[in-house]
Amino acid sequence: QVQLKESGPGLVQPSETxxxxxxxxxFSLTSYSVSWVRQPSGKGPEWMGRMWYDGDTAxxxxxxxxxxxxxxxxxxxxxxxxxxxxTDDTGTYYCTRGLLGTGSQFAYWGQGTLVTxxx
Amino acid sequence: DIVMTQxxxxxxxxxxxxxxxxxxxxxxxxxxxxxxxLNWFLQRPGQSPQLLTYWMSTRxxxxxxxxxxxxxxxYFTLKISRVRxxxxxxxxxxxxxxxxxxxxxxxxxxxx
Numbered sequence: 490q491v492q493l494k495e496s497g498p499g500l501v502q503p504s505e506t507x508x509x510x511x512x513x514x515x516f517s518l519t520s521y522s523v524s525w526v527r528q529p530s531g532k533g534p535e536w537m538g539r540m541w542y543d544g545d546t547a548x549x550x551x552x553x554x555x556x557x558x559x560x561x562x563x564x565x566x567x568x569x570x571x572x573x574x575x576t577d578d579t580g581t582y583y584c585t586r587g588l589l590g591t592g593s594q595f596a597y598w599g600q601g602t603l604v605t606x607x608x
Numbered sequence: 609d610i611v612m613t614q615x616x617x618x619x620x621x622x623x624x625x626x627x628x629x630x631x632x633x634x635x636x637x638x639x640x641x642x643x644x645x646l647n648w649f650l651q652r653p654g655q656s657p658q659l660l661t662y663w664m665s666t667r668x669x670x671x672x673x674x675x676x677x678x679x680x681x682x683y684f685t686l687k688i689s690r691v692r693x694x695x696x697x698x699x700x701x702x703x704x705x706x707x708x709x710x711x712x713x714x715x716x717x718x719x720x
Contacts, residue, residue: 533712534700535711536708549708550609551708588668593645593647594659594662594663595649596659
């Protein structure tokens with residue numbers, strides 16, 4: 490079955506770089522795109538960006554200068570790197586996949602990983 | 609960016625009654641293929657969002673037919689018939705018509 494799982498450090502220092510990994514199973518990264526979504530506690534989700542099935546990427550313009558998404562298809566992993574973290578980057582980070590290869594019907598989600606930005 | 613504005617529910621909603629959640633977009637979500645690119649999600653406390661409907665009115669697999677999405681190009685409604693305790697949580701609309709994909713701020717549903 491389709492599964493996604495996020496992993497990474499729970500605590501990041503201000504001004505440092507966040508590195509997260511989304512490990513997927515049950516499907517191929519060369520057939521489906523994977524997006525990253527984050528959610529501050531008590532607030533609505535924010536779409537951050539996506540890795541397309543063909544290796545192309547798309548980013549939220551609000552984060553584009555700080556964000557990079559990459560992948561390793563041999564390991565079934567998608568990576569997120571975001572630099573210059575501040576306290577308002579604190580929240581739960583999810584990876585998610587659509588129903589269709591090119592689709593944005595986000596039917597499959599990881600459990601999320603909580604990231605706290607604090608000194 | 610397309611702004612998604614969600615309405616507020618008169619909580620709590622009695623079990624067995626209906627609830628309608630509204631969402632408005634700042635731009636039409638109808639694409640040239642005729643589809644309306646709007647998703648609805650339910651997020652229960654401590655859980656990841658769950659897709660309820662996509663393309664405005666298509667129910668996701670396994671979602672109860674008590675949930676129905678409708679609307680126009682910029683005004684949308686998610687109707688929940690015969691609400692049950694398990695329907696409690698925060699509902700989000702999301703536009704996937706253009707980048708950046710954006711969510712509403714959420715509508716909380718409490719059940720009495």
